[in-house]
């Protein structure tokens with residue numbers, strides 16, 4: 121008999137997330153009703169936004185309540201279907217949460233064709249993080265060949281794709297990441313430079329890597345890094361505010377000291393949430409798939425084995441312990 125294992129929220133963190141904020145519960149797999157599909161989850165994606173889902177602060181999506189299954193996206197296989205569009209064996213992504221089995225409306229599933237590319241990629245460079253990089257850079261950054269694009273958390277799921285798209289679109293790509301190993305990897309992806317912000321010389325190092333200043337900054341971290349990049353932004357440059365991970369566990373936000381740069385340089389600063397482009401997902405999916413298949417979009421995963429590891433994975437992700445897209449292999 122199959123058993124469903126699910127992580128539920130046991131308590132709201134204040135500050136850093138700990139493994140004790142989650143509780144593992146077991147039950148039989150759910151039975152699909154009319155219009156529903158039962159999915160066996162094979163991969164679970166861990167993402168920084170999950171910190172926001174277990175915060176009691178108002179956000180752009182409703183949070184997880186105590187006792188509810190932790191939210192998250194999975195990639196898996198249909199095992200039973202009461203929906204005309206799905207059959208057993210189909211590979212899908214699902215808003216299934218941190219659990220081994222999920223049953224829900226077929227309309228919530230996305231069928232993916234995992235021939236030729238690993239299924240897990242649909243949670244990363246061919247999924248939500250890839251689409252975030254694509255639309256944020258293309259639509260808000262509006263890059264022109266020859267411009268300089270800087271991206272923070274450059275070795276991560278979104279950052280890796282941003283820099284490689286910037287190169288594919290004719291720009292100079294400069295990453296910011298924590299540590300030499302991550303920076304070496306980022307450079308191996310074809311970025312022109314990568315600055316280790318932990319080396320303690322961010323402003324000078326970034327200035328040297330961006331001799332013509334910064335035209336586009338793809339912001340993933342916020343805090344001191346954002347404040348430093350402000351000092352190098354060009355006239356009529358653009359900042360895509362995609363994420364502010366350095367603030368997610370902070371009791372007080374870092375704030376911004378160099379706000380004046382926006383005025384002086386007429387910088388466009390725009391926040392984004394990937395589902396602002398929901399109707400155009402197919403366009404990004406196709407463009408990213410073509411790049412992966414042509415070997416022009418490389419990608420790295422950080423994989424933990426077993427559903428039991430999910431809380432540890434989220435705790436580590438928020439502390440920068442992941443090296444590449446953080447996943448949990450469920451089967």
Ligand SMILES: NC(=O)c1ccc[n+]([C@@H]2O[C@H](COP(=O)([O-])OP(=O)(O)OC[C@H]3O[C@@H](n4cnc5c(N)ncnc54)[C@H](OP(=O)(O)O)[C@@H]3O)[C@@H](O)[C@H]2O)c1
Nearest residue numbers: 168273276277278297298340363364365366392393394440
């Ligand atoms: N707006 C949207 O629709 C959307 C969609 C997806 C993701 N995002 C955001 O995009 C950002 C990146 O997400 P991701 O999935 O690609 O995660 P990720 O980069 O794969 O993992 C997070 C990385 O953030 C870095 N980090 C953690 N704490 C930091 C700190 N205090 N200062 C600087 N860097 C820190 C770490 O790398 P280092 O070791 O290099 O520090 C860590 O590996 C997050 O802020 C996320 O919330 C937004």
